[in-house]
Amino acid sequence: MMDFPSLYLKVFCGALALPPAFFFTRFVYRRVEPHIRVIIAYFIYYKLTFRRKCLQISGLGLLVLVIYIVANALFLGIGSKGEADLEKRAATIAAMNFMLVFLGGKTNPLADLIRFPLSSYYLTHRYIAVIATAEVVLHSGLILYHRPVFDEFAKSGTIASPAAGGLLLTIVVSLWLRRFLGRFFGLLHLLGAVGVLGGLVWHVAPRGPTPAGIPVFVACGLLGSTHLYRLVRMFLFSHTRATVAKRWDKGDVVQLKLATDKPVKIFPGCYFYVFFNGPLPFYDLFHGYAMTPFWGRPKQFLNGEVSDPTFLITRTGHHAKSLGCVSSGDSLRLDGPYGRDLKLYRFETVVLTAKGVGIVGVLPFALQLAGRRRRDDEARSRHARLRDSSEPVFADFSRNVDVIWWLEHDYQDQWVADQLRSLQELDSQNLLVVWCIYPDSKKASNSFEKNKYWSTRSNFGFDSFSRELRQETRYPGETIVVASGDAKFVDQIRHIVLQNITSKRSIQFANVDFVAPPGSPNHPSDNRSESQVALVNSTKKNQPGDSDVTGIEMDIVDQSVRRITHIV
The missing domain is CATH 3.40.50.80 (Nucleotide-binding domain of ferredoxin-NADP reductase (FNR) module)
Incomplete structure (x- = not known):
């Protein structure tokens, strides 16, 4: 039988203790929360340094990277039943990571949909590519070391393993290669990525559906659908063809005022990929440059759609040659908008x-x-005269x-x-x-x-x-x-x-x-x-700004650049 007096006593004592506990917790929170807020701000914003050089990654970014690496290591090692099981796991996990890698190219619509910061997006793309390629090299090494029969499957893997090693080396030295190859680095990077994906398909297709093969075909679908979505958006829905209404040469920069076929969506902080006409057919579809419109008609700008976006573009960068050929009356194509609305x-x-x-x-x-x-x-001034007006503010x-x-x-x-x-x-x-x-x-x-x-x-x-x-x-x-x-x-x-x-x-x-x-x-x-x-030109030491950061242009096929740099 339930002891109602004891139950009543417990409820009554709990009710009496609840208000003091609430006020005590509130008192402690008010005094602790400001200090926690400062720690969190440093954790999110502060860029870590190594030997007085900024690493361009915050404590939060480093924590996420460490968690990702540890998770990959745990999935590789926990419950492994030997080297044969390890090589299968390495192949499967690498294929799943490559699904994220092949979302790359220029700004991915999925990443833009969740307003993922562009700098973090390309940094994440780079690190995941390194981890996935290392797992491919691990898988290939174990296969070549233990497989006694050199069949077609082993042959395709033998060809793919040096390609994976070369891809890993390319990723590691990409900063130096980008400076050396210029705009051609982006094209070579895209061709290399497509080649690696094709090699993976050739490697897994003969074996039919496997845990490692399914993510490879999903990656193909993601890569193809991303580019198809962009082409459909440009040619069927947005119709973002623009004409250069005016061009001003202002010394180090060029100002282009465009006239679009129809108003384009715009918001502060957004950017478009601008495709200049070139000497070859479809040249403008493969050489897009990310640029920010900085002005438009104020009334249209407030409504979020403008028909005369204006760009201010530097003469320096890989786009300089294409920019020099642009004159009033020329046609350009826009793809966008992309980016975050800071509100x-x-x-x-x-x-x-x-x-x-x-x-x-x-x-x-x-x-x-x-x-x-x-x-x-x-x-509000009109409301003062017309009190029943429903115009929103x-x-x-x-x-x-x-x-x-x-x-x-x-x-x-x-x-x-x-x-x-x-x-x-x-x-x-x-x-x-x-x-x-x-x-x-x-x-x-x-x-x-x-x-x-x-x-x-x-x-x-x-x-x-x-x-x-x-x-x-x-x-x-x-x-x-x-x-x-x-x-x-x-x-x-x-x-x-x-x-x-x-x-x-x-x-x-x-x-x-x-x-x-x-x-x-x-x-x-x-x-x-x-x-x-x-x-x-501050050169004061012991500040995060003293990093050897150099501006790098982001081409449509450049997948490892952290931010857009040639737009002004």
């Missing part, structure tokens, strides 16, 4: 930082935030938006002079605070009308930026810092953000999906002060 309107304080040509990475965000604020103000959280642009050379303000003036006219409510940091303190900018919200400065170094960032974090709400520029600049801004994160200051960091080429050519009229040279 900065969810943050109360937004700090957009850029160096040199990186300004094009942050201008779309400033255009979006200023345009949304202006549309809300116009809608964005109701963004953003209250403070700073744009800080460090120019490497004085003439760079002319690259986006028209866009800056249009942005200033759009920002009638003074949501934006724009600072242009010039190398020469005597330089007078006519890119925009100066006032207390839009100004030019000089000798504004990273120490000054750190102090300014601490001032911005005094405002209530969440703060985010976005960096756009070369890899060294992005690492320096990330380092400053981490230095300013405390238990009482919460700051998030983000960088766009491309990195500008490191440095820019000198200009005859450029006279930089020593302090600005120290800022733009």
Whole structure:
């Protein structure tokens, strides 16, 4: 029989103890959570270094890599019944890893669907390829060492094993090969990948359905369907053929304003693959270059579809020859958009930082935030007269938006002079605070009308930026810092953000999906002060920004590049 008095006593005592336990847990959480948040921020954002060189991988990325390697090792070793079983497991696990590898090429639609960061995507692609190839070499070595009969199956494996070893060597030395081969590295990489996949099919097809053979055919399907999806999207659904409406030569860069057949989807931070016409048939389908549109008609931009995307493209990079042949009236083809929408309107304080040509990475965000604020103000003013209006408003959280642009050379303000003036006219409510940091303190900018919200400065170094960032974090709400520029600049801004994160200051960091080429050519009229040279070309040691990172172009067939670099 149930003892109701004892049950009642337990429930009553538990009810009495629950409120004190709740308040005690809440008390402890409030004091521990800020410190945990700082540790997590370092774990996510901080790039690990080795011998004062940045490894371009965070603690979180390293943890995921270690877990992946350990998981592969456990699946290989646990419960293994000898070398024969080990060679079968190595083949099966390698084939499953190759399914992920052959999602590569240019940006994969599946990875873009879940908004997987482009830099992490290519880094993951590279590491998985190394692990899968090592497992193939292990499988081939065990087979060749123990198999007494040299049949057709062993013959195909004998041919495939040196190819796998060569692929592993190519992956390891890819950074040096890319610099040596230039744009041809991407083509050779694609041909090598297709050759290896064909060799695997030849190797497993005669044996019929096997645990190792099924993933190989799935990889073929993934590779083929990915490219088929892209072609169907370009030719049947998107019809993204564009005409060069205007071309401006602006020294080190070229500005292309396109006119598309129909409005294309767009959002801040996105990028398109631009296919230039070439001397051979279908040349434009195999040489696409990832580029970011940095401007469009403000009203269309807010609606997420523009018919006149504008690109600012450097003259340096493997695309330079194709770019030199482009003139007004020429036809181009676009594939996109790809990339992540950071949705900065969810943050109360937004700090957009850029160096040199990186300004094009942050201008779309400033255009979006200023345009949304202006549309809300116009809608609310109409609501004051028409109370029954149902026109929606964005109701963004953003209250403070700073744009800080460090120019490497004085003439760079002319690259986006028209866009800056249009942005200033759009920002009638003074949501934006724009600072242009010039190398020469005597330089007078006519890119925009100066006032207390839009100004030019000089000798504004990273120490000054750190102090300014601490001032911005005094405002209530969440703060985010976005960096756009070369890899060294992005690492320096990330380092400053981490230095300013405390238990009482919460700051998030983000960088766009491309990195500008490191440095820019000198200009005859450029006279930089020593302090600005120290800022733009900082060589201070013991900072993550002191890595030997070089810009690498991402071609349509280049599968191992970390970020887009030739777009500006």
